[in-house]
Amino acid sequence: MISLNNLPSSVSHGKKRVGRGYGSGKGGHTVGRGQKGQKSRSKIHPLFEGQKNKKSLVQRLPVLRGKGRLKPGKKISLSTRELNKFDSGATVSLASLKEKGLVANFLKKKDVKIVLNGVVTKKLTVSLPTTKNANDAIVNAGGTVSQ
Secondary structure (H helix, E strand, O other), X not given: OOOHHHOOXXXXXXXXXXXXXXXXXXXXXXXXXXXXXXXXXXXXXXXXXXXXOOOOHHHHOOOOOOOOOOOOOOOEEEEHHHHHHOOOOOEEOHHHHHHHOOOOOOOOHHHEEEEOOOOOOOOOEEOOOEOHHHHHHHHHOOOEEOO
């Protein structure tokens, strides 16, 4: 039983729902928004900056023009150090890189290039584009490169 000496410590009240009729306590004509003006309307545009003479935020931002501006990232450089995650004698292709989780699934063969960064310690067969130095490192480790 609740009495004055054992009231709950906090009582939560729900948010008052405005504009739901006169019986709601905040309903009817202007529903607490005042009379006229921008703030009495439903929304203020998120890019609105008031009445000003300077350039607006949208005009100050750089614009990426052209057809491919919405495409995902262009090229991925994969270091030769990552090739050591494969077993010796394995074939390194785009499918095997996707299986190991080294590249994203939406990439194509032309988007991935192997660059020299680290030492190749295993004999591998690489069927991806490589730089000249990465190509030499793979061949020196006993592997082969075919594009």
